[in-house]
Each structure stands twice: as structure tokens, then as C-alpha cells.
Amino acid sequence: MRPSKGNLSQAKKTQAPERSEAEAIARAKLGDAESFEALYAMHKRRVYSLCLRMTGNTAEAEDLTQEAFLQLFRKIATFRGESAFSTWLHRLAVNVVLMHLRRKGLPLVSLEETLEPQQEDGPRRDIGAPDNVLAGSIDRVNLERAISSLPPGYRVIFLLHDVEGYEHNEIAGMMGCSIGNSKSQLHKARLKLRDLLKLSAGERAARR
């Protein structure tokens, strides 16, 4: 919250966002409504995007965003700053979404068998003649669309690892599965995405 002694000008230029967030956290702990709103404004987009990508449903994503921030604000007095505030918030949001998906009865990765895709649904093994290489032709719109088409179990693992940046050991802890299971599911998710992206590229080529 306070600057180091000495070069205050430099500190002010380089640390303004952190100081602003730290100040908002300190004041939110004291019940300051505007600080709650400031923290919400800083983080709402990323939390909402996480919820939306993981559920694929706008209404559910908004409900989960609200729940995540409410849980955050109820617990904010216990935040001690051992980790970054955003890390703390996003872990909390992930847990809220996972709990929601479990309540809905969607299979995640606690039992690997349940995640094995149906024959027509999952990625095929890639043994055979070389196809066109996909690399370099992946655009984000198509990737976003392909992710939303993934089965929930694959989608969650892929988003947590490749988009949100969690490590396999963290994912295993959150999902209650083994690290190997997490790696295996991520691989299957990427294979499935590759299939979907190739299909999409083929359709685009056929339209031309």
C-alpha cells in the first residue's frame, strides 16, 4: 500500500495499479462499498469469461460470477496477501464453477471411465497418412467455437490448463483426480479440438 523510500516518482509510475488494488482490498476489508465495486470492476471480465467458457451458458455464467464475487467479499477479511489477489479470486471462481457442474451431474474427471468419450464423440487416434498441418491456420474465433463444442469434461481440463494456466498438479487437486488423468484428458481434449478445427477448415475451404 505504501511506497518504498527513495524514488517515489518511479514507484508511482510503475506500481500504480497494484497500489490501487491493494488500497481497495484494505478498504473493502473495512466494509467500504465503493471498494467492493472497484474490485469487481477490476476482475469481472476475467471471472465472467471463465464462467462463460466453462459452462457455455450466459445465464449460468452470470449466476456463477455473482456467486464467486459474493463468496470473495464474504471472505475478504481473511485475505492475507500470501498469493496475488487475482490468483485467489480465480481459484475461488473455478471452485464455484466446478461445484456447479458437479451439482448438475456433469461428468468431470473423478472417474476416468466416465470421461472416455463415446466412439462418435471423441478424438480418434491419429495413425495413418499425414493430413494437412493445422498449425499456423488456427484463428481464435474458430478455436473459441471449437472449445464450446467440446464435451464438458474435456472442456474444463483444457480451459484450466491451456487458457487459465493451471498446472496438472493443481488441476488434479481441484478435480480430485490423478496428475496422469489430468494429462490424459488434456491430450484428448487437444486431439478433439484438432479434429474440430480441421473439420471447420475443410468446410471453409469447400465454401470457397
Next chain:
Amino acid sequence: MTCDEFQRVLPYIMEGGGSDAEQTHVQSCPHCSALVEDLNSIAAQARLMLPLRDPSPAVWSGIRDSLEREGLVRPAGNVVRLRPDGLRPRSWSWAAMSAVAALVLLSFALVRYRNLLGTPPAAVPVTQAQVAPAAPLPADQEVVLAVAERNPDLRATYEAGLRDVNDYINSAQQTVDQNPDDPDAHEQLMQAYQQKAMLYDMALTRATQ
């Protein structure tokens, strides 16, 4: 090594690179090489994905209503507004700051006086020894006492907050002493005092709720 054997172990070697045999295979097999390249490209593109968009305003309305219902926030009218950069307006003058501080302290004195008349001291066992573990300023002691009488759970929070802001003031004051012509140093000192005034303001609200 065959393609089938390589692809069975691929999920577990994507990050680490694999053994010499696995690396030899992927370098010599155009099919597996293309597969690895594609999977790495998907992962790389995923890392670049940006947050999509903001939630609707109804989400914040729901959060705010719940916070107010649960008593987690102070009423909106008592709020000192945070600007986006976390600073208060520059137009505050030293005279205004002094006046605010004096008014806040006067208010605390009145609150304390009323509380002592209206509340049995034994109901909230607060002692001077508990209040001043590290010899805080007398005015700070008064603030902590007033808050603790109404909200004992907040004592530690306000003690820590005042300790932090006093450190901030001392640090900024030293910088001003060392660089008396640096306008940024003066601005930091002003901000430090403004933070303390804000803390007093919030404490006053707590003490009167």
C-alpha cells in the same frame, strides 16, 4: 518405435520432451511430427485467448443487494469514493485536511462521551493496555477505542490499518525531508495523510453504526 507406441505416451511427454527414442521417432515421422506441431499450436493459441466480455449490469446489482442485505457494506451515502487511480482529488489543501482531522477527532470524542454515558463499561471490556501494544498516537488510540466499543472484532483491523498508514506517513515524511523540492514526494505525503483521514472517516462510521 511405431506411431502407435509414440502416441500412447504422447500425453505424458508433451511438456517434458520424452526419451531419445521418442524424440528420434517424432523427428523422423512426418505424421507424428505434424500431430505434435498441431497440438502445440492449439495450446499456444489458447494461451493468447482474451477474456470475452463483461457480464450484464444486473450481476453487480445482485451482488450489491446481497452485500447490503448481509450487512457487509456501509450504506452508500457514507462512502468516500475511490477514483480509478486510487487517489483523492488534488484540490485538498493542508488546511482542509487539518479541519477534517479535527472534526473527526471531535466526533470521536462525542461518540466516546455518549457511549460512556449510555453503555456500561463492563459490557465491552477494553483496556488501555489492550489498545496500545506498540505505543500508537493518542488520537489513534481514541479511534480504536471508539470502534472497538461498537465492533470489537474490528479492533485488530483498525490497529493494523493505522499502523500501516502511520508507517506510510513516516516514510513519505522522510522522503520529503531528503528531497524538499520534489513535488512527487510532497504529493505522496499528502496522500498518506489523506489515507489516514479516510481511515478515520470509516472508523467514525463504524463507531456510530
